[in-house]
Amino acid sequence: MQQRDGAPGSGRRLVGAVVLAGVLVATTAGCALLRGPDEVPAPLHGTGTAAPRTPGADPTASAEARRIAESASPRTPTAVPTEAAAADPAVSPIPVGSVLSEADVVSPKGSVRFHYRVVVGADGTPSAQWSSFASTLPVPVATTFLETPPAVGDGLTWHGVGDTTLGGGPAAGAAPASTALDPGRADPSWLGAIVVYSAAESASPDLPVEIGPGKVLAVQPVRWSVPTRTTNVHPVDGGARPNATGKASSDGSADGAPTAYRIASEDLIGSVASRFGLSVKDLVWLNPDVTVYGDQQYLYEDTVLNLDPFRR
Known part of the structure; x- marks a missing residue:
C-alpha cells in the first residue's frame, strides 16, 4: 500500500515558494552589493538623474x-x-599717393639740412622720401621718426621708425631715395618728431662729444595731414x-x-x-x-x- 505524505500538489507549491523567496533575497542583496556605502548618487543639474561620485575627489583642486x-x-x-x-x-585705406607730411629740416647751427616728405605707396605703406641733403660735419648723419622727442645733445637709445643714414662724413654720399615706415601701420601720425643724430661708428679722442655716436643733432616736430578714415x-x-x-x-x-x-x-x-x-x-x-x-x-x-x- 502506497503511503501519501499530503494532498496532491502540496510538495510542488512548497518548492515554488522556497524558490521565489530565494530570488527575492538574492535580488535585494544584489542591489546592496552593486553600490558601496560611499557611492551615493549625486543629482545631475537640470536632468533629474543621478551620477556616481568618486570617493575623495576634490573638484576645486582638479580645476x-x-x-x-x-x-x-x-x-x-x-x-x-x-x-x-x-x-x-x-x-578704410589712405589713398595711394597721399602726402602725409613734408618739410625742410635744419640743425640748430645749420650744419645739417635736408628735405623730406612722407607719401603713401602703391601697397598702402607710407614711405619717407629724402632729398637735398647737405652736411658740414666730419661724421655720417642719420635720421629717424620717434613718438616722444628727445632733446638736442641726448644720446639716442632707440632708433625709432624709418631709421636712415643720410650720408656725410668721410664717406659722403647721396641720401637714399626713400625709406618705408612702419609696415604694420598705414597711419604714421602717432610719430611726433623727426630726429637727426650722429651715425659715427665709434668715439674718438679727436671727435667732439656733441657729435659722438648716437648724439642728437636736431629735433623737429612732424605736422601730419592724414585724410579722414x-x-x-x-x-x-x-x-x-x-x-x-x-x-x-x-x-x-x-x-x-x-x-x-x-x-x-x-x-x-x-x-x-x-x-x-x-x-x-x-x-x-x-x-x-x-x-x-x-x-x-x-x-x-x-x-x-x-x-x-x-x-x-
Missing part, C-alpha cells in the same frame, strides 16, 4: 591643476561660434565687470574713446571684448599677436591691448 597645466601652453584665441555672422572689422570698430568702455577688471585709457583721443586696455588678473578675452562692445573677432583684429591660455581663454596679466582701429 586648479588643469589651470596650471594649461597656462604653460598659450594658444591663439578663437572667436565664439555665434560671431561667425558678424561683419569683418575694417578701416572710417571704421566699423567703435570701442566704448562699459565699465569693469567680472573677468574684465583692468584699466582702460583714452591716450588723448579727441572723442574720449578708449584706445588701450591693461589686462588684470583673471581677465578673459570674451569678457574684455564684451566690456568694450566688441566681438572677440574685433579684439583679435586689433591685436593680432594676442595670446590666451586655458579652455576659458584667459589673457596674460599686465599685457596692454590696443583698442584704436587706426593704430593697429
